[in-house]
Amino acid sequence: MTHPVPGPRGAEFWPAMQHCHVFASSSLDRAAHLRRDEAALAEMKKAPETRLLPLWHLRGLIALEAKPALSWQPMALLDDLADSCKELIFLGLDEDGVACFAVGLEIEGNPAKSGALDGAGKFIDVRTIAPQLGYGDAAILAQARALIDWHARHRFCAACGIATEAIDAGTVRSCPAPDCGALHFPRTDPVVIMIALWQDSCLLGRQPPWPKGRYSALAGFVEPGESIEEATRREIWEEAGVKIGAVHYHSSQPWPFPSSLMIGCVAEAESPEINIGADELEDARWFSRDEIREMVRRGIEEPDSEELALPPPLSIAFQMSNWWLNAD
Numbered sequence: 072m073t074h075p076v077p078g079p080r081g082a083e084f085w086p087a088m089q090h091c092h093v094f095a096s097s098s099l100d101r102a103a104h105l106r107r108d109e110a111a112l113a114e115m116k117k118a119p120e121t122r123l124l125p126l127w128h129l130r131g132l133i134a135l136e137a138k139p140a141l142s143w144q145p146m147a148l149l150d151d152l153a154d155s156c157k158e159l160i161f162l163g164l165d166e167d168g169v170a171c172f173a174v175g176l177e178i179e180g181n182p183a184k185s186g187a188l189d190g191a192g193k194f195i196d197v198r199t200i201a202p203q204l205g206y207g208d209a210a211i212l213a214q215a216r217a218l219i220d221w222h223a224r225h226r227f228c229a230a231c232g233i234a235t236e237a238i239d240a241g242t243v244r245s246c247p248a249p250d251c252g253a254l255h256f257p258r259t260d261p262v263v264i265m266i267a268l269w270q271d272s273c274l275l276g277r278q279p280p281w282p283k284g285r286y287s288a289l290a291g292f293v294e295p296g297e298s299i300e301e302a303t304r305r306e307i308w309e310e311a312g313v314k315i316g317a318v319h320y321h322s323s324q325p326w327p328f329p330s331s332l333m334i335g336c337v338a339e340a341e342s343p344e345i346n347i348g349a350d351e352l353e354d355a356r357w358f359s360r361d362e363i364r365e366m367v368r369r370g371i372e373e374p375d376s377e378e379l380a381l382p383p384p385l386s387i388a389f390q391m392s393n394w395w396l397n398a399d
């Protein structure tokens with residue numbers, strides 16, 4: 072942060088807020104300039120070193136070695152599985168300049184249990200495997216999952232209703248109708264997620280369906296025509312009835328389930344009064360540092376505990392809460 076921060080906390084409180092989260096920090100160069108370069112794409116598809124990541128029912132193919140990793144395959148796999156492949160997506164170039172693609176397989180039987188992918192690994196749910204992958208691999212898997220899911224949900228033109236087709240190496244969909252021609256881009260839905268602070272305590276809430284004992288940062292979609300700061304103040308007011316003054320950006324996390332970007336904020340409460348809204352929360356309250364410290368410890372050491380707990384460590388809610396413990 073380069074500007075002085077208003078409010079009771081000094082500027083020294085805020086600079087350490089830049090965090091890297093699971094699903095961020097991809098090791099790939101997205102190389103967007105190559106997406107429309109048909110000659111370059113054709114070369115990359117033919118190159119023997121080019122890498123292909125298959126997903127099946129949005130699960131990524133994982134090589135289960137000592138440390139799980141993405142199970143990259145040669146492009147020749149496409150010849151074997153042509154009938155079950157949907158859009159081929161150019162993800163980018165790796166650190167050695169090797170092209171990386173993803174493909175979604177639409178096939179009934181698990182392709183990792185027989186045929187071309189037998190022995191290549193296991194198709195695993197992205198959220199389940201992410202904590203065991205390196206940050207780079209988890210981010211690549213997030214990118215692939217989000218794009219494959221977006222294609223599946225946007226097969227038809229939102230303007231005229233006819234079937235669209237993938238262009239630009241699987242990163243855009245185009246309407247072929249001569250009198251329409253609309254272009255459709257992958258969507259990312261902004262969600263604000265925030266901890267509010269009052270003196271030496273932190274506001275968290277819980278929703279009725281959550282596991283017993285779990286409390287988390289409040290969160291909600293940013294609405295059309297609304298800033299991040301306004302959405303943060305509105306959500307905390309609607310859900311917990313807490314008046315908010317200054318709002319500070321903390322960090323963000325791609326959350327490809329299916330297409331959210333979690334925008335983490337720290338909000339300064341103007342009073343400790345809480346009035347829980349009728350719709351969403353079962354409870355909201357202020358937590359002391361000692362309580363949060365214990366919840367962080369439990370999240371790492373006793374993930375199945377039914378005592379007071381945060382969401383899992385891969386979540387931005389857990390990471391922001393943990394940040395606050397050491398914030399000043």
Ligand SMILES: [Zn+2]
Nearest residue numbers: 228231246251
């Ligand atoms: Zn159209």
